Amino acid sequence: MAQVEPSPAKPVATLDEVARIAGVSRATVSRVVNGSPKVSPDVRRTVERAIDRLGYVPNRAARSLVTRRSDSIAVVITEPSSRLFSDPFFPRLVRGISAALSVRDLQLVLLMPHDGDDEQRTVRYLTAGHVDGVILVSLHGDDPLPQQLTTRRVPLVVLGRPTRGVDVDFVDADNRDGARRATSHLIDRGNRRVATITGPRDMVAGLDRLAGYRDALGDAGLEVDEGLIATGDFTQAGGEAAMERLLRDRPDLDAVFCASDLMASAALGVLHAAGRRVPDDVAVVGYDDSPIATTTRPTLSSVRQPIEEMGREMVHLLAGSIEQAGRVPRRIVLTTELIARASSAGRAMP
Amino acid sequence: MAQVEPSPAKPVATLDEVARIAGVSRATVSRVVNGSPKVSPDVRRTVERAIDRLGYVPNRAARSLVTRRSDSIAVVITEPSSRLFSDPFFPRLVRGISAALSVRDLQLVLLMPHDGDDEQRTVRYLTAGHVDGVILVSLHGDDPLPQQLTTRRVPLVVLGRPTRGVDVDFVDADNRDGARRATSHLIDRGNRRVATITGPRDMVAGLDRLAGYRDALGDAGLEVDEGLIATGDFTQAGGEAAMERLLRDRPDLDAVFCASDLMASAALGVLHAAGRRVPDDVAVVGYDDSPIATTTRPTLSSVRQPIEEMGREMVHLLAGSIEQAGRVPRRIVLTTELIARASSAGRAMP
DNA sequence: TCTGAACGTGAGAGCGCTCTCACGGCGAAC
């Protein structure tokens, strides 16, 4: 072998060297780097030139050590793979979060614990002060994490209204209103036997969407018929089973509001197999407005949530709560929008 | 307001305190924490008790400062939102990476630059030594990032075989072989006019899959008919346009191999609209085996890649290249599997 | 002319950790 000798990696400059080159003290360079106003314009220029020349970049670890800030926040996604992989919700949300963090020059540390052991490690990591704050995505009702973090005073923002008492910052879409809109839309087109396939009963989003369904029926003076309510779990398999059950128990239904597009797409398949035409015999509306909504046959009406915006709002909230610890918890609820497509087009057959 | 007085957050213990409690020196505690063998069993026990009692967790910043390691690696995803959001590939890959990193007690810092400005920041960040290594996901052929990182000697693993000269560690699925399998499968069932909708011409995965298509035709002694090759871009819109073009130019085609499931699902729609039955008139095979493959009508045959495993392998590779800088670049190519479903079932009509 | 506030700058401590080196004690080898 020839002398390949990998040259000694990255010879990064330090504050000291910049100071020496610029002919000032370390403190002054630090002030320039951190944008302090107490530096005269010409000194600032000199220092900036030196920084450019050396390609100086502050050492994050050293800074963290003294400021006690890591300038990084954790995004924790606790969600079974099934949903995580099929639902574009997560990439979109993460993208929104990432964009907002990048503007603030914060780092995104991603945690996806996937067993109990991992979860333990996660808790330890989060409470050890390695991050300045935590964004918690998609916890189910009984997740102990928010409680644990809150008592340890780790700044925290949660996605979705928490079920129980924990008083914590959160961002949510208005699931109840979204479901109400979807259901009202079906009623408006003349459907009277509107069924629903719900989300899991341990997730607030699922419960809220069911509540919205009931609201809409109430608004229209229709009675809620429990036989028209089938419990799903947001997945295709769950949607399929629920739709089959509905069709068997209540063959006279003329519309279905599904609490997720995945379930709705499965419902379309079941309806098709059963010889029901959509939307003529049975109208269908989904939830999430995921890409799948445009690929089904017929295309799927759905409720769209402002996902990226939710990510951004979570970051805003978290930044605030890092700044002023112990402030009163805030909640942000964003409105949704019904996207009407073929699966609920036209008027119901009388 | 009552005296809500948010108590002074996390009173984390330091090495010094542990040392004092255990009655030993800081150095000894450090040795215990880092699993050095040069500590007598009873001293080790004493120290461990003290650590437990105080709930001591090492300060990562302080450690980084001296070791010059951050124990974190960056995952950079440069991909237009369209694909990022519709393709479950990314969540799955990230999950695989995350799991492998967590085992090694490494942190995952996620970067999703989405404009030129952001990209600049990203490069600066990565070369500033804030991370020990970089995993680069889904770069197009002309991405300058690998080159930049390589010259700065930042340990790097890339997803997918790079187009050009950059000699760099990478992990890839055997796209060529996967495409060959898919195409051969169509030929085996009796199809003779097998078209293909390719990926974008600036992505190696697209080119490789096209090459595999050609391979299969060659294997079967069939001639490659350029008129049966339509360029797509992995997205539904692209697939739709390509399928329409194919149908117009070569109405006699009897099968289509699509380089992505998204394009395949769009192709199904176009074929349906054109009154072609799948698989009877035209058989279709997609690529990726994404969840969408089971929701189309008919369900979609597809090529599955071991995505999580690819993530794991990338981490292994990166860990190695961090350990021994400047070693010879390695490449890992994983095999794929054809999942046959309804869209290519049965035999071709003669 | 003197006082003192305002401002820009430098000196120096110290954040929590690792790691080198020195040292004392003990057993093996002569």
Added chain:
DNA sequence: GTTCGCCGTGAGAGCGCTCTCACGTTCAGA
């Protein structure tokens, strides 16, 4: 009994940064 080497431990320096405090200069006000 002496020497040597090894092993477990402690002392202390120093990683690169921020931040407090003190200091010198300038300038307005009396």
